[in-house]
Amino acid sequence: MSYKVSLPLFEGPFDLLVYLIENARMSIYDIQVSEITEQYLAYIRGMEEMDLNVAAEFMVLAATLIDIKSRMILPRSTEEDVLGEDVDPRSELVERLLEYKRFKELAEVLGERQEQNALLFEKPQEDISEYLDHPDEVLSLSLDKFVEAFKLFLQREKRVADVKSHYQRIEREKATMEGRISFIRQKIRSIFKRGIGRISMKELVPNKKDRYDVIVTFASILQMMKDRILDAKQSGLYGEIFVVPPAEIKPEEETSHAE
Numbered sequence: 001m002s003y004k005v006s007l008p009l010f011e012g013p014f015d016l017l018v019y020l021i022e023n024a025r026m027s028i029y030d031i032q033v034s035e036i037t038e039q040y041l042a043y044i045r046g047m048e049e050m051d052l053n054v055a056a057e058f059m060v061l062a063a064t065l066i067d068i069k070s071r072m073i074l075p076r077s078t079e080e081d082v083l084g085e086d087v088d089p090r091s092e093l094v095e096r097l098l099e100y101k102r103f104k105e106l107a108e109v110l111g112e113r114q115e116q117n118a119l120l121f122e123k124p125q126e127d128i129s130e131y132l133d134h135p136d137e138v139l140s141l142s143l144d145k146f147v148e149a150f151k152l153f154l155q156r157e158k159r160v161a162d163v164k165s166h167y168q169r170i171e172r173e174k175a176t177m178e179g180r181i182s183f184i185r186q187k188i189r190s191i192f193k194r195g196i197g198r199i200s201m202k203e204l205v206p207n208k209k210d211r212y213d214v215i216v217t218f219a220s221i222l223q224m225m226k227d228r229i230l231d232a233k234q235s236g237l238y239g240e241i242f243v244v245p246p247a248e249i250k251p252e253e254e255t256s257h258a259e
Contacts, residue, residue: 013061014100016043021097028097031090033072037065068093175206175213180220184243188230192245198233201241 020039026032044058071089184204191199201221207213221243224230231246 013058014097015104016040016058017061018097018101028101029094031094033065033069033090037062037069040065064093175216177216177220177223180216181224184217184220184224185229188243188245198242198244201232201243204243 017036017040020036020043021028021031024032024035024039026036041062044062047058068089183206187204188199201217202208204221205213205217221230221232221241225232228246231244233242233244234240
């Protein structure tokens with residue numbers, strides 16, 4: 001029982017032969033049989049030296065190459081010249097090589113598609129008979145009613161367009177930390193001048209319902225505390241935050257108030 005030998009680089013004798021032809025940069029239609037035969041036999045001898053079992057198909061192709069080589073070396077007979085037969089001994093081998101290359105390319109394409117299909121997941125078939133048992137319902141509508149409905153649609157679209165033409169949405173410009181710090185400076189300056197020692201952070205938020213305004217005010221107060229412009233106090237966890245003058249300028253303010 002014969003078996004196929006899978007070599008490290010080649011799958012069968014034609015794979016080896018195609019490699020030798022392409023490596024020698026020969027045209028498959030004009031094979032230098034003598035040179036290719038020597039290379040092919042050298043490869044088989046190398047396999048035998050490595051104690052590898054050479055498949056029968058490799059030996060069959062070797063015999064074919066030797067036969068073609070001998071037929072190309074021998075002179076042509078006069079009888080063949082008279083009959084006008086000009087058959088190239090390589091023609092049959094060329095056809096077999098071309099057929100092998102076509103099948104090899106198709107095998108590579110099928111292999112790529114198999115890899116792509118392995119990444120696809122199919123949805124199990126579902127029973128949709130309940131949707132097929134009921135015929136499509138056709139809306140019964142006269143031409144006059146259809147025209148009337150279309151006119152109502154156009155009127156509604158016109159009313160919407162009129163409303164949009166009279167009103168436009170104006171988005172309020174977002175506050176910046178620089179602007180909010182300037183606002184807080186003016187606010188606390190007037191408060192502290194009147195002798196009021198503290199002010200709630202809520203009073204420094206222009207729009208108390210806007211979370212963005214609250215965050216900008218809180219971040220601005222932290223920055224001003226870092227710059228030692230003001231200080232903040234909180235009586236307890238989640239308690240109300242009060243803004244007060246910084247500790248180092250309190251004595252001066254108390255002196256000025258006493259005068």
